[in-house]
Amino acid sequence: MDFELSREDRLFLESVKSFAERVIAPRWVDLDEGKWPIEEAAARLGEAGLLGIPLSSKYGGQDGTFLQAALAVEELAYADPSLAVPVYVLLETAWPYMVQRYGREEAKEEVLPEVARGRAFVGIGSTEPQGGSDVASVVTKAVKEGDLWKLYGEKNMVTGVATILNLPYGGGVVAITRTGRVEDKHRGITTFLALLKRRGRVTPGFTHRDWDEIGRHGLPTGYLTLEGLPVEEVFMLGELNGGFKVAMEGFNLARTVIGAASVGAARWLLDRGLEWIRQRVVFGRPIASYQAVSFRFAELYARLQAAQLAVYKAAWVADRFYRGDSAFTVQDVATAGAVAKLLAVPLAVEVALEVMKWFGGASYFKETNVARALLGVLSYYVGAEGAENIMKLIIARNVVGREFV
Ligand SMILES: Cc1cc2nc3c(=O)[nH]c(=O)nc-3n(C[C@H](O)[C@H](O)[C@H](O)COP(=O)(O)OP(=O)(O)OC[C@H]3O[C@@H](n4cnc5c(N)ncnc54)[C@H](O)[C@@H]3O)c2cc1C
Incomplete structure (x- = not known):
């Protein structure tokens, strides 16, 4: 067990952070307000090598890992908590990978390099x-x-x-x-x-x-x-009448990185909340000094760490399976991805609602931007890439057993 990132992963994370801070964070509100087209963001993401991270360099990809994809999506969600950019990247992590895994050579050679460059979605x-x-x-x-x-x-x-x-x-x-x-x-x-x-x-x-x-x-x-x-x-x-497994594998991967997007948005929300509760003085004291506020912060902070670990573990399991480690099955990838989504998505919604309460009335106005993050994570809360009950169904089937569920 090692909680430290490898040197390669650390350098990768630092470069994504710097890109996200320079290119995405200053424009995320513009993007959400239709003043910066996603296609321009895609071109920048392509230049930065963030589209198709796990794709082979043979098809213009980075030969990266799903852990790197999760780290990237988390940082992009911290920079754009309305989630447009991280969702673009997470979809381009999961579905083009299925094209690489199950597609015919001619199709892969034509489309995947265009995806990696941000010219195709x-x-x-x-x-x-x-x-x-x-x-x-x-x-x-x-x-x-x-x-x-x-x-x-x-x-x-x-x-x-x-x-x-x-x-x-x-x-x-x-x-x-x-x-x-x-x-x-x-x-x-x-x-x-x-x-x-x-x-x-x-x-x-x-x-x-x-x-x-x-x-x-x-x-x-x-x-x-x-x-x-x-x-x-x-x-x-894949094969004629054999497409269901292609779809399921794609969803498994997407859910892992959706967990990462939710963790990134929740981190952004909690950091904004922390700044606010430290400086907002009500009844003569910063509201952070009221345990009703700071204990709630502590609880959400702890649960966010747990969700983040579940996301990294799911990415690690996917890396093991897709790199041929026979100790892992596709069911392990499915279970870990469902766990990641099940823990991270509702938590991000809960964090957003709590932070809005700390902001009080100010959160109801677009200028504070907190609600943009809530609306972003809500897309996954209501069902995108699999509803909450479906995550429970997957875990129950794989762990309790199909004969029971
Ligand atoms: C912003 C956004 C983007 C999306 N993008 C895409 C996309 O790119 N491509 C795409 O194909 N889809 C996309 N979706 C759709 C998404 O995948 C679906 O919303 C999701 O799969 C749920 O389907 P549904 O909305 O039809 O809900 P339903 O399947 O009708 O389910 C409704 C409710 O019933 C519950 N339920 C269903 N079956 C069971 C069961 N067996 N046990 C217990 N509860 C159950 C569900 O948990 C859910 O709460 C997107 C959705 C959103 C909101």
């Missing part, structure tokens, strides 16, 4: 209007027509479609589609990298509209209607 198209939690029941169809697959259906709450359309190369979504019978559940699912814009040209066969979100305005989420979107065979990920 690869998101996830899983959720459908009838519900997001039951991924094995998706009904969006992929039908073979001649040489091409054509996608028909509705995907809801897809992050990054507008971003894809604005990026120079473009990109797409890892689309979870039905190729078998609905009754076949997870055995009838195939996953494709469905490019919505490729080499600067928008693909025909889809429409989209953005939702008007309550927070995290920097990275839009919308509704995607697939009306025969063409996908070449080479963009299939």
Whole structure:
């Protein structure tokens, strides 16, 4: 057991911190207010080597680890607690990695270097209007027509479609589609990298509209209607009817880094809260001198350390598994990722609400920015990349046993 980062990881963390402080922190409010486009942030992230951290250098990546990705996302969330930038980076940690792991060589060589440079975005198209939690029941169809697959259906709450359309190369979504019978559940699912814009040209066969979100305005989420979107065979990920595991592995990784984003935002909130309670004088004393305030700080501080360790452990487990350590299984990655999300996300929401109370009425006004962080972490609290109960379901199934849950 060693709680110290390696020299390489320490240097990496210092360079991300410096980048986040210089480039992201001064602009995060602009980003949230639509005054700094995410595509510009993406180009800077690409230059800094923060997109596709665990991707192979063969595809323009950094040959980095999931621990490094978690460290980076945490620092980016400290710099942008509304979470647009860290969510961009965490999605580009998980889903392009699935393209690298399960994609055909030609697809990887074309798309992944564009992702790493911030010229393409690869998101996830899983959720459908009838519900997001039951991924094995998706009904969006992929039908073979001649040489091409054509996608028909509705995907809801897809992050990054507008971003894809604005990026120079473009990109797409890892689309979870039905190729078998609905009754076949997870055995009838195939996953494709469905490019919505490729080499600067928008693909025909889809429409989209953005939702008007309550927070995290920097990275839009919308509704995607697939009306025969063409996908070449080479963009299939994994095997025909074998796509469910691709999706599950992607979610496992995403959840680990979502934990990191939540920890980063919670750290930012708690630091702002600490500054405030030390200097805010009420009834003649700083409010930090009231135990009702400082004990609550202590409790949240302790729980945040625990959540942070759970995130680092989940990243470490993912690194072990994906680097071929046979002592770890994909279930270990799933459990650790679910633990990370389950601990970190509600805690970040709780920290935000408590810090808002310490700020009192001032927190209700946009200028204090605390509410922007609350609205950012709320996206994961209400369900993005898996609702809280689904995290419990994963842990219970893997630990208590599938026969019981
Ligand atoms: C900001 C934002 C961005 C998003 N981005 C994406 C994206 O890029 N791509 C994408 O595909 N999706 C995205 N989503 C959707 C997200 O993945 C879904 O919200 C999530 O999977 C939950 O699905 P749902 O909202 O349809 O809730 P439902 O599946 O309808 O669930 C509703 C409630 O029922 C509970 N529930 C469901 N089943 C069970 C059960 N078996 N036991 C106990 N409780 C249960 C859930 O915990 C939840 O509280 C995004 C969502 C948000 C808010």
